[in-house]
Amino acid sequence: MVSSNGNHAEPTFLVFGKSGWIGGLVGDLLKQQGAKFEFATARLEDRAGVLADVERVKPTHVLNAAGLTGRPNVDWCEDHKIETIRVNVLGMLNLADICFSKGIHLTTYATGCIFHYDKDFPENSGKGFKEEDKPNFTGSYYSYTKAMVESLLSEYPNILVLRVRMPIVGDLLYPRNFITKIIKYDKIVNIPNSMTVLPELLPYSIEMARRGLTGIMNYTNPGAISHNEIMELYKQYIDPEFKWSNFTIEEQAKVIKAPRSNNLLDTKRIEGEFPQILGIRESLIKHVFEPNATHADKVRAEVRQMRGR
Numbered sequence: 001m002v003s004s005n006g007n008h009a010e011p012t013f014l015v016f017g018k019s020g021w022i023g024g025l026v027g028d029l030l031k032q033q034g035a036k037f038e039f040a041t042a043r044l045e046d047r048a049g050v051l052a053d054v055e056r057v058k059p060t061h062v063l064n065a066a067g068l069t070g071r072p073n074v075d076w077c078e079d080h081k082i083e084t085i086r087v088n089v090l091g092m093l094n095l096a097d098i099c100f101s102k103g104i105h106l107t108t109y110a111t112g113c114i115f116h117y118d119k120d121f122p123e124n125s126g127k128g129f130k131e132e133d134k135p136n137f138t139g140s141y142y143s144y145t146k147a148m149v150e151s152l153l154s155e156y157p158n159i160l161v162l163r164v165r166m167p168i169v170g171d172l173l174y175p176r177n178f179i180t181k182i183i184k185y186d187k188i189v190n191i192p193n194s195m196t197v198l199p200e201l202l203p204y205s206i207e208m209a210r211r212g213l214t215g216i217m218n219y220t221n222p223g224a225i226s227h228n229e230i231m232e233l234y235k236q237y238i239d240p241e242f243k244w245s246n247f248t249i250e251e252q253a254k255v256i257k258a259p260r261s262n263n264l265l266d267t268k269r270i271e272g273e274f275p276q277i278l279g280i281r282e283s284l285i286k287h288v289f290e291p292n293a294t295h296a297d298k299v300r301a302e303v304r305q306m307r308g309r
């Protein structure tokens, strides 16, 4: 794609979300790759500020990992609806509109938590939601706004929307890591889900931007893995004495404010771009469990301390 600054050859990236988890990792990766990039300083909803960032950096590609995710979790959005709209709807569309009007390719780290198993897509059926399927999960305000915005973003010819799910990194003490979350909880549900192993998939996102891909992309490893299967892997590689207990979705509902989505996403599109992509179980073994197994004693001790049991 040719941007308004006429730069054909070496892409220049402008990254939103410097202080965030995914944005920080994207910045690290661009640095490792020796890519030309800068972080944005503007708030997404500040049109003049975003335009100033674009004028300053003159990007060919924008990578957006900014957004409200809620702290300690998405339940926060239930009580902060206006703030959620301002950033995840107004801010996101502002950035989309500016990139469109300037001829800049935009990749946005969005969410796949806008689908839920139902009678047409039953759990364990192997039938995954495709890119063109309409979201069927708006049970949390976070997902509701993300689903609405995804549909609007898909009208733009310059945008790649990546449906991220339950992101995972190798650091088993990092609190936002999906595996760390389920290790810490007293009780977990046990449902197969599509997930995004960031050390494997983040480089693909930058490559997809370079390739100028657009539209919606289910951005997860192929297949689904359940909570218990992940805990079994933890037990096998790190701590043979690890114990956990399960509860039902109905019991889980009593300790969270908004329902959570559980789903399998169809990954044919990303597999077409990256035939080497690993299935979720293989990716977890390669990027999380094998590297941690090399110092399992230390990891086990730290995780036990973190759990306080």
Ligand SMILES: NC(=O)c1ccc[n+]([C@@H]2O[C@H](COP(=O)([O-])OP(=O)(O)OC[C@H]3O[C@@H](n4cnc5c(N)ncnc54)[C@H](OP(=O)(O)O)[C@@H]3O)[C@@H](O)[C@H]2O)c1
Binding pocket: 016, 017, 018, 019, 020, 021, 022, 023, 042, 043, 044, 045, 065, 066, 067, 068, 069, 070, 087, 091, 109, 110, 111, 112, 164, 165, 166, 167, 176
């Ligand atoms: N983590 C997950 O479980 C998960 C799962 C699926 C999808 N995603 C999606 O992936 C994206 C990145 O997630 P993340 O986990 O990296 O989020 P994060 O760690 O919460 O970081 C969010 C980033 O967005 C920035 N931000 C918030 N409001 C902003 C605004 N109005 N203008 C500009 N920047 C703003 C924050 O900057 P400040 O600190 O300055 O506010 C921060 O840098 C989000 O869109 C999220 O929905 C995340």
